[in-house]
Amino acid sequence: MSLGPASPYFDAPSQDGIPVETPSGCVVDQAAYIVRHGSRYPEPGSATGWLNLFAKFQNNSYTAEGPLAFISSWVPPLDDVPHEPLFLSSTGALEAFSLGVDLRKRYQFTRGSQNFTVWSASQQRVVDTATYFTRGYLSQGNYLTGPNENRGTIISLPDSVNFTFANSLTPSAACPLYPTGDTSGIATTTFRATFQNNIAARLNKFLKGLTLNATDIGVMQDLCGFQAEINGDTRFCDVFEDSEWLDYEYADDLNYYYGSGPGNPFAAATGFPWVKAVSDLFVLGPGKTTPGGDLTPPALLMGFTHDNNLPPVMAALGLWNTSNIRGVYPLSLTKPNVNRKFRSSYLVAFRGYVVLERLACGPAAPDKVVHVAGAAPQNVSTKSFVRIRVDRAPVAIPGCTSGPGSTCPLTDFTKYVDATRARAAGDFVKVCGLQNITNATSVASFFTVLPPDSQVSLVGLD
DSSP states (O other), rough: OOOOSSSSSOOOSSSSSSOOOOOTTTEEEEEEEEOOOOBOOOHHHHHHHHHHHHHHSSSSOEEEEEGGGTTGGOSSEEEEEEETTSBBBHHHHHHHHHHHHHHHHHOSSSOOOOOOEEEEEEEEEHHHHHHHHHHHOOOOOOOOTTSSSOOOEEEEEOOOOTTTTSSOOOGGOOTTTGGGGGOOHHHHHHTTTHHHHHHHHHHHGGGEOOOOHHHHHHHHHHHHHHHHHTTTOOOHHHOHHHHHHHHHHHHHHHHHHHHTTTTTTTHHHHHHHHHHHHHHHHHTTTTOOOTTTTTTOEEEEEEOOGGSSSHHHHHHTOEEESSTTTTSSSSSSSSOOOTOEEEEETSSSSOOOOEEEEEEEEOOOOEEEEEEETOOOOOOOEEEEEEEEEEEEOOOTTTTTOOOOOOOOOOHOOOIIIIIIHHHHHEEEEEEETOOTTTOOOOOOOTTSOOOOOOEEEOOOO
16 A cells, blocks of 8 residues: 555565564563554545545536546535544544453453553543554453543643653654754655646546646545545545556655655754653563663553654664665655555554564464463563554564564664664754753653642553
């Protein structure tokens, strides 16, 4: 799929040839997810674009044929404009609920009746995603008579403002210099100009009495992904050719690469605090907290946020920004390189995520065992490793793939984070020009210390 941020969730294909299965002899004993909210209705500005396109189709007399024969009967998938734009669709709620069910089964970290905590940015669509996820995660057993059991807690963090800084799931909002590094607008607009008019010229051959322009093409391509997730209508998807979808995707690649990814020189500094916080917790191990903390985080660390907060994490980790092939990075403003790994469709689709997993690995399971009744299981010596997955697909950590299934030994991963990536990303306060702000922080401590002004809500199934 090449729909970028307009795509309903799908599992990304492997770009590094690493099997998605947990390596033999290993179990995941701790994992940290940073997740985009689920599928939603359009932003208000995009909704206006849909309604303008609808008015154009309805207020003109024309003949349409071929792939455009449906446009006179097309109706925008908005039936409650005051309440729908920006908020989750039914598909988004299902995506979140299904992720909760999937991770409860996959990791088996949480025993029946145990409570569970997740973290969320404060916008309603993000909180709703966290809520539906938690309901899915807790959707087993019957605890109606146990009001203190099998409950979820959502800690909703304020947006990064002048009192949160890096201690947030939206840290770029508190970096004053961040917008100065964002060149995505010019890059994306320039590239779209190379193909949208050509598409309009091709499609206008199927119209008499009506002329499509570049703006119409942009709206129609966006509608493909949004309509597919809102009501299952894929007719706009069928209007465009494969090469046109690849151009559409690349425009989104440029938008995220130069807006919030490695092409923005401030992005890595805003993504690093989350990476560092997770790395430190992996060193401690599951179920442990830092000295002075008032929260003991679960083995599964779930943070819900927006699309623009995932590329900074990739930048902080040094992923999808290097290649042995010359000319791949930085991304060309005029011509897509098929060898690039940075693809928005594989990262920021609705409910897209980046996950770091800590694995405990020992000898592979034997083909034959002898069990003695009443005997205690033998302790097996294990070592800890780390792997990264993006929308399910494993991604190699640069220079650190010596462990089972191309994982990285935990000790090497912490060195990679604390030295290599810390140096490359820079300190949040210094990079963002906040040295004169007395309470500015470069540390994301919200996993172990309840931040002031955060909102705490409870989720149950009754």
